[in-house]
Every structure is written in structure tokens, then in C-alpha cells.
Amino acid sequence: MDIPRHWRLRKQRYGLVGEVCESCNAKVFPPRDICPECGKEAKTLYTFSGHGEVYSYTTVFDAPAGFDETAPYTVAMIKLDEGPLVTAQLTDLENRKVEIGMPVEMVTRKLRNATDERGLLVYGYKFRPVMN
Amino acid sequence: MTEKIELLKPQRPVGIVGYGAYVPRYRLPAKEISRIWTEGQGGLPVTEKSVPGPDEDVATMSIEAARNALKRAGIHAHQLRAVWVGSESHPYAVKPTSTIVAEAIGAVPNTQAADWEFACKAGTEAMVAAMGMVGSKMADYTLAIGMDTAQGRPGDPLEYTAAAGGAAFIIGPAENSVAEIEASYSFVTDTPDFFRRAYQKYPEHGHRFTGEPAYFKHITAAGETMLKATGTTPEDYAYAVFHQPNAKFPQNVASALGFTREQIKTGLLVPMIGNTYSGAAIIGLTAILDVAKPGDKILMVSYGSGAGSDAMVLKVTELIDERRDKAITTIAYVERRTEIDYAEYVRMRGKLTMK
Known part of the structure; x- marks a missing residue:
């Protein structure tokens, strides 16, 4: 039963809500309550802009259970404008070639296979090439 | 005897404070559907239709439209006192879409939330209710969304048109509105x-x-x-x-x-x-x-x-002139386009039986 786990993570997953360190102003994601920069307490919620760029990426052809229906898909490390690196799927790519440094923006999408007709729908952040 | 028609008018003037659209990027041409089912014969009701990606549903699409509406409105999601989603393709039979949307945009927990359904007019139903909520001064701002990933049986006339997309509106006082x-x-x-x-x-x-x-x-x-x-x-x-x-x-x-x-x-x-x-x-x-x-x-x-x-x-x-450019325009979503064929459509819409 992983409902409580998904429920605990909903704010960070749906809206890229992390934390900001009141001491050194570092932005923290995922939230961990301690600033990784200065070691002080960092519990103030901070909603990231959702903008960043591709730091590195790879394409998954042999996907784990629960993700196989959308394979192949590309996973990237995203350097957020505010600093932190996050790992997420890229979406709405089509045949566009992914490049390191490509600007991307956060969207909230379904993270798991859609055809499990009984289970919880899990939503979270993915990134797409910036529109406009 | 003729009945006097009473329009629905709020006591406090209301309007659209912010608005946002969303359309998924995939397009299935109608001629591709007729190629499969009618050997390309017969008239076509539309040129093409939008198809949601495999990771999209009414919740995710509503979230993006709502974020666009918030950008234009320039208010904080905490100011919303209701988040309403009208659809006939809510992801769950039982469990609100609106709480997912409210959580994602940061409107929780001090808000009302509910899902609406009235075939194709669930969105305007929510808007009318939002007018009442703001017009009665129960709330200053409410969010009304109409969004669908419509279902069409393979080969049915509705398959040509049953598409995906919608819009979100923040309804508030007329003096802060782009349209009363x-x-x-x-x-x-x-x-x-x-x-x-x-x-x-x-x-x-x-x-x-x-x-x-x-x-x-x-x-x-x-x-x-x-x-x-x-x-x-x-x-x-x-x-x-x-x-x-x-x-x-x-x-x-x-x-x-x-x-x-x-x-x-x-x-x-x-x-x-x-x-x-x-x-x-x-x-x-x-x-x-x-x-x-x-x-x-x-x-x-x-x-x-x-x-x-x-x-x-x-x-x-x-106020329209200063707000409309604060989010992605509707025509930008309409023109964003990746054409798919019927086989890709069948896979993306889960019409293949895998078990």
C-alpha cells in the first residue's frame, strides 16, 4: 500500500514546492528541512518557477513495471533556474532532439501507466521544451 | 399568459478576472479516421481533432489551464474560495478532480472544491455557479474550469470529433475583470x-x-x-x-x-x-x-x-490589454501540433487490449 507515500509527496510532486533557507537564501529541492548549503534549518516552503535547462539526459527503452506503457521515454537531470538539480521525465518531445542546455518548463502529468483501472492515479512534475 | 423571463444577474457585478486555455499537442486528422472506417468516403465534420498524450487527463489539463488563468489574474491561489472542474471525463468515477487541481495550483486548504457534470456544458454550469458565489459576496474569487478528454467509440460518427481541451476562468468582482x-x-x-x-x-x-x-x-x-x-x-x-x-x-x-x-x-x-x-x-x-x-x-x-x-x-x-499577454495564448496551443495516425491514436488512447 503506497498511498501514504504518494500523499506525503503531493506538494513537491504536483507543484514543485521545495524550501528556502532563511539563513543563506538557498533554494532547496526536494525539501529536506536542512539547508544543504549552510546546514541551517530550512523549513519555509518555496514554490519553484518551473523553469530550468537540461543538464544531462538518457532515453529509457526497457522501462520498469508501471512505466512500460509510455516507453521509450527520456529522463533528464534538470538544472532549475533557482539552483537545484532534479531528475524527471521529459514529455511532449516528439521527434525533437534533446540537447544539454535546452530550456524546459515544468508541467504536471500522470507519472504511471494509465491502464491500471483500479489503482491510485499518481501525478507529478515532468518537463517539456519551453512553449513560445 | 406570457411568463416574464428573469435573467440571472448577480447583486454585485462580476466578471472574468483571468482566463487560461489548454489543448494537448497531438492531432488526428478526420481523413485518417475515415481511411480506417469508411474507405475515405463521406463528408468530414472537422479537419482534425486534438488527442491527449498518454500522460494527460482532465486533471493535468485543468492544472495547466488554471495556472494560465492565475498568471493573467495576478492573484494568489490562496485567494480562490472555490475550485470547480466541469467535465464528462473525470479521471476517477469517485474522487474529485478538483482537489488534485486545487492542490497543484496551491489553493488548498481554505477553499471549496467540487466536480461538475452536464455533458458539454459542465464548464459554463461552473461559471454560472461562480457568478453566484462572487455576486453574493460569499467569495471574492472562484475558479471555474471546463475540460474534457472526450470518448468516441471506434468507427462511431463521434470518433471524428471527440477531442481534448478546455479552459479555466477566475471569476471575481467586475472592477478587477478583463470582461464583465x-x-x-x-x-x-x-x-x-x-x-x-x-x-x-x-x-x-x-x-x-x-x-x-x-x-x-x-x-x-x-x-x-x-x-x-x-x-x-x-x-x-x-x-x-x-x-x-x-x-x-x-x-x-x-x-x-x-x-x-x-x-x-x-x-x-x-x-x-x-x-x-x-x-x-x-x-x-x-x-x-x-x-x-x-x-x-x-x-x-x-x-x-x-x-x-x-x-x-x-x-x-x-484591463484586457495588460493581462492577455501574461500567459500562453489559445491560438498558440491550437497551432502547436503533432500529427498522429490511427495506430498511434489507438495506442495513446488505450484502445488496445493488453490483457
């Missing part, structure tokens, strides 16, 4: 032209019965009553937008009511994106707001099978 909603009027009867029973994947419809006694009767009655009760004529309006299940119906109803092609052109998106059901009339309204000038009057009439229509008269304000 001057009045609303609803016309409803029990007309079973289209329905989907519990546990069924695809809806049933009454073929030609969906036309005259259903779509045309309700939209025409709502539109005519609105014009009469407000003492306006089609010439008073810069734009009109009607529910658009295909390209033909809204053009016919527009000319029956006395509107020109020019007046409905901007809001007529169905040829390019298909019928977005709960989103259809209102996404047309967002395309109009993207280009309208202060002072322009807009008539919108939705239609939902089952059946009923909500008519609204809107007047664009000076």
Missing part, C-alpha cells in the same frame, strides 16, 4: 440525445435526434431569450461563440440567430481541434478574449446534452 459578465440565462429540458451509463466506456447518441430537438432547440431558445431580455440585437456584439460539436452546427445556429461569419470566426476552433465537450464554447471564448478590444460585447451560448444551454453576455474592459 453582464447577465446569464439557462434553458433546460429533459432531452436524452446523448448519454453514457455507469461503467460504460463510450456514450450512446441519438444520431439525427441530437440536432433539431436537442442542440438547435436549446441553443436557439437560450440565445433568443438572452437577446430579447437584454434588449440587444446581433449587431450590438463584436463576437459570438456557440457550443461546437462539429463545424456545421454552430455556423447554422449563428445564422439562425442573425450573427455573421465574421462574428463567430474567432471563437470557432472546432475545425482545428475537434469538439472539446465541456471545453468547447469556453475555449472559443478564450480565443476571443485574446484579441478583443475594450468595450467589445460577446455572446456565448453553451450546450450540454441531456439537455440545456447557458447563455452569457460579456463586455470586455480596459
Whole structure:
């Protein structure tokens, strides 16, 4: 039963809500309550802009259970404008070639296979090439 | 004896403070559907329709439209006192879509949340209710969304048009609005032209019965009553937008009511994106707001099978010029386009039985 786990993570997953360190102003994601920069307490919620760029990426052809229906898909490390690196799927790519440094923006999408007709729908952040 | 028609008007003037659209990027051309089912014979109701990606549903699409609406409104999500999502394709049979949307945009926990359903007019239902909530001063800001990933049985006439998309509106006080909603009027009867029973994947419809006694009767009655009760004529309006299940119906109803092609052109998106059901009339309204000038009057009439229509008269304000560029325009979503074939459509929409 992983409902409580998904429920605990909903704010960070749906809206890229992390934390900001009141001491050194570092932005923290995922939230961990301690600033990784200065070691002080960092519990103030901070909603990231959702903008960043591709730091590195790879394409998954042999996907784990629960993700196989959308394979192949590309996973990237995203350097957020505010600093932190996050790992997420890229979406709405089509045949566009992914490049390191490509600007991307956060969207909230379904993270798991859609055809499990009984289970919880899990939503979270993915990134797409910036529109406009 | 003639009955006096009372328009629905709030005590406090209300309007659209911010608006946002969403259309997924995939397009399935109608000729591709007819290639599979009719050997390419017969007329086509639209050019192509939008198809949601495999990781999209009404919740994710509503979230993006709501974020666009918030950007234009310039308010914080905490100021919303209701988050309402109208759809006939809510991801869960039991569990609100609206709480997912409210959580994602940061409107929780001090808010009302609920899902609405009235076939293709669930979005305008939510808007009318939002007018009441703000108009009565129970709340300053409410969010009303109409969004669908419509279902069409393979080979059925509806498969050509059943599309995905919609719009979100933040309804608030008229003085902070890009368009004041001057009045609303609803016309409803029990007309079973289209329905989907519990546990069924695809809806049933009454073929030609969906036309005259259903779509045309309700939209025409709502539109005519609105014009009469407000003492306006089609010439008073810069734009009109009607529910658009295909390209033909809204053009016919527009000319029956006395509107020109020019007046409905901007809001007529169905040829390019298909019928977005709960989103259809209102996404047309967002395309109009993207280009309208202060002072322009807009008539919108939705239609939902089952059946009923909500008519609204809107007047664009000076605030439109400073707000419309704060989010992605509707036409940018419409023009963003990746064509798919029927096989890709079948895979993306989960029509392949894997077990």
C-alpha cells in the first residue's frame, strides 16, 4: 500500500514546492528541512518557477513495471533556474532532439501507466521544451 | 399568459478576472479516421481533432489551464474560495478532480472544491455557479474550469470529433475583470440525445435526434431569450461563440440567430481541434478574449446534452490589454501540433487490449 507515500509527496510532486533557507537564501529541492548549503534549518516552503535547462539526459527503452506503457521515454537531470538539480521525465518531445542546455518548463502529468483501472492515479512534475 | 423571463444577474457585478486555455499537442486528422472506417468516403465534420498524450487527463489539463488563468489574474491561489472542474471525463468515477487541481495550483486548504457534470456544458454550469458565489459576496474569487478528454467509440460518427481541451476562468468582482459578465440565462429540458451509463466506456447518441430537438432547440431558445431580455440585437456584439460539436452546427445556429461569419470566426476552433465537450464554447471564448478590444460585447451560448444551454453576455474592459499577454495564448496551443495516425491514436488512447 503506497498511498501514504504518494500523499506525503503531493506538494513537491504536483507543484514543485521545495524550501528556502532563511539563513543563506538557498533554494532547496526536494525539501529536506536542512539547508544543504549552510546546514541551517530550512523549513519555509518555496514554490519553484518551473523553469530550468537540461543538464544531462538518457532515453529509457526497457522501462520498469508501471512505466512500460509510455516507453521509450527520456529522463533528464534538470538544472532549475533557482539552483537545484532534479531528475524527471521529459514529455511532449516528439521527434525533437534533446540537447544539454535546452530550456524546459515544468508541467504536471500522470507519472504511471494509465491502464491500471483500479489503482491510485499518481501525478507529478515532468518537463517539456519551453512553449513560445 | 406570457411568463416574464428573469435573467440571472448577480447583486454585485462580476466578471472574468483571468482566463487560461489548454489543448494537448497531438492531432488526428478526420481523413485518417475515415481511411480506417469508411474507405475515405463521406463528408468530414472537422479537419482534425486534438488527442491527449498518454500522460494527460482532465486533471493535468485543468492544472495547466488554471495556472494560465492565475498568471493573467495576478492573484494568489490562496485567494480562490472555490475550485470547480466541469467535465464528462473525470479521471476517477469517485474522487474529485478538483482537489488534485486545487492542490497543484496551491489553493488548498481554505477553499471549496467540487466536480461538475452536464455533458458539454459542465464548464459554463461552473461559471454560472461562480457568478453566484462572487455576486453574493460569499467569495471574492472562484475558479471555474471546463475540460474534457472526450470518448468516441471506434468507427462511431463521434470518433471524428471527440477531442481534448478546455479552459479555466477566475471569476471575481467586475472592477478587477478583463470582461464583465453582464447577465446569464439557462434553458433546460429533459432531452436524452446523448448519454453514457455507469461503467460504460463510450456514450450512446441519438444520431439525427441530437440536432433539431436537442442542440438547435436549446441553443436557439437560450440565445433568443438572452437577446430579447437584454434588449440587444446581433449587431450590438463584436463576437459570438456557440457550443461546437462539429463545424456545421454552430455556423447554422449563428445564422439562425442573425450573427455573421465574421462574428463567430474567432471563437470557432472546432475545425482545428475537434469538439472539446465541456471545453468547447469556453475555449472559443478564450480565443476571443485574446484579441478583443475594450468595450467589445460577446455572446456565448453553451450546450450540454441531456439537455440545456447557458447563455452569457460579456463586455470586455480596459484591463484586457495588460493581462492577455501574461500567459500562453489559445491560438498558440491550437497551432502547436503533432500529427498522429490511427495506430498511434489507438495506442495513446488505450484502445488496445493488453490483457
